[in-house]
Amino acid sequence: MDARSNELSAWLAAIVDSSDDAIVSKTLEGVVTSWNRGAERLFGYSAAEAVGQHISLIIPEDRKAEEDDVLARLRRGERIDHFETVRRAKDGHLVPISLTVSPVRDVKGTVIGASKVARNITERIHAEEALRRVHAELEERVRARTAELSSANESLRVEMAERQRVEQERIQLLTRLVLAQEDERRRIARELHDQLGQQLTALRLTLETLKAQSVERSDLRVQIETLEELARQLDEDVAFRVWELRPTVLENLGVQAALTNYVRHWSKHFGIRAQLLTGQSTDERLTSEAETMMYRLAQEALNNVAKHARADHVDVVLERSAEHVSLIIEDNGVGFDASNAETIGEGLGLIGMRERAALVGADLQIESTPGRGTTVIVRAPVVAPAIKSA
Ligand SMILES: Nc1ncnc2c1ncn2[C@@H]1O[C@H](COP(=O)(O)OP(=O)(O)OP(=O)(O)O)[C@@H](O)[C@H]1O
Ligand SMILES: [Mg+2]
Structure with missing residues (x-):
């Protein structure tokens, strides 16, 4: 290698090292060939510990099949973009990551390995979970409030129906009362007319006869005429009442x-x-x-x-x-x-x-x-x- 290409690789190595993302390369068999500082931070293994190890070092038991699939696709020359998965760090905790895997080729274009760029997405996942929780909480509150409202609504409806029923009953009673009152008035009018009216007529007739028979008795005449006037007034009064009672x-x-x-x-x-x-x-x-x-x-x-x-x-x-x-x-x-x-x-x-x-x-x-x-x-x-x- 000449000085220029030496300088270039040092330059590239520095870029890789300073990246926040974990950048790892491996052979097609899955053996780690490079491990940057980002990978050291993310997975807890130093470059010395990781290089030469199989990549399954950081793959959880239940994700092994996933890695086989990744390797198979790499051999076919495919690239895997922003694939979300989890890896296990040295201290055992699981790290959620977004992974991009690209094939690495030699000068002739043959795939000889892979580079993996992994980004820690813990925070995003946490934020998403928090959002989901808030959302669920909100939904629960809306549900509870809706239930509350509908039960309040229901009792309001029941109360209104009850009031309507009572009002209807009151109106029915009043109507019956008014009708009964009219009936009673008719009955009283009939009795007044049939009984009192007839008796009054009899009284007036008797007074007339009395008056006719007492033409000679001027002393009685004034009293009889007073009685006649009283009977007339009574008759009129009764007639007025009857007529008032029964229109x-x-x-x-x-x-x-x-x-x-x-x-x-x-x-x-x-x-x-x-x-x-x-x-x-x-x-x-x-x-x-x-x-x-x-x-x-x-x-x-x-x-x-x-x-x-x-x-x-x-x-x-x-x-x-x-x-x-x-x-x-x-x-x-x-x-x-x-x-x-x-x-x-x-x-x-x-x-x-x-x-x-x-x-x-x-x-x-x-x-x-x-x-x-x-x-x-x-x-x-x-x-x-x-x-x-x-
Ligand atoms: N036209 C009117 N002029 C003056 N005051 C009246 C008149 N109409 C009603 N009132 C007053 O209103 C009151 C209530 O009348 P309302 O007809 O209800 O009862 P009432 O005539 O006293 O008794 P009831 O009708 O039961 O025999 C009366 O007592 C009277 O003071
Ligand atoms: Mg009155």
Whole structure:
């Protein structure tokens, strides 16, 4: 060898030695022929210990077959690129490496050995494992949270269903109550009419006869006439109550006719000016439940006016749009604090009104200011196409 090529090999040897990677060469039989500092660091064997030994020195028992395969491929002149495997260091611990093995040829091109470059990939493997662990942990937390949420969801669903059931039951009970109330009112109306009404008629007839027979008795005449007037008033009162209890007009002619009638009678009975105002007149009917609700609500509101308002004027307005029927009862009486729950809770009237309205899906509003009168507004949706009763 001349000086130049000596210098070159020294130069190459220095490069190999200073590499961080383990660089090892071996014969085709697997005998180590060179071992750089990187290999010393990675595998723990010094060059003196390794050179001349078979490469199986650093191959774990279960990887022996792998080396046979590598050697076979080398003999065929193949190169093995970035092959990941493990090797055993001198102190026994396993080192994960990425391995590149290339055939080494002589000047004639015959493969005479191999060079192996091994890179320590412990850190990468650790990082990958840590990543996998974090990932698995995250997945576990997501799973646990999802399970938690779905069980919370489930109990919420159960609770909602329970509430719905209770509400449904309440509505059913209320409906039955309202229907029973209407039945009871009809029954009382019938009895009042059939019994009291007949007795009153008999009383008036008797008084008439008495009056006819006592034409000569001017002393009795005044008393008889007083009795007659009392009987007339009683008769009228009973008729009013009967009619209040049993709105046959409502059944036959609908809410508008019934209300017109009711407001007129009510006004006369209590001596308070009142009138029913309607928008464009329509004989379309609401459902019978909604009509009864409107009628009873007007009754209760007018009752309240007579009882509490000290009003001298009431407007009752029945309005109809494409989707709603509204009933407004407006008095010019003393008013009350409608926002005060205690006042509202005093009687059953307002509460009953609200419940009856809710049963047919109507909306009730009470507006009142002390000294400025009271307005009750109920707005019912027009649902079923109206069926006209005969
Ligand atoms: N038009 C009104 N003018 C003035 N105050 C009213 C009017 N309507 C209701 N109120 C007040 O609201 C309260 C509650 O009315 P609600 O109809 O609920 O009960 P009530 O008439 O006292 O008793 P009930 O109707 O059970 O016989 C009344 O006590 C009254 O103070
Ligand atoms: Mg009342």
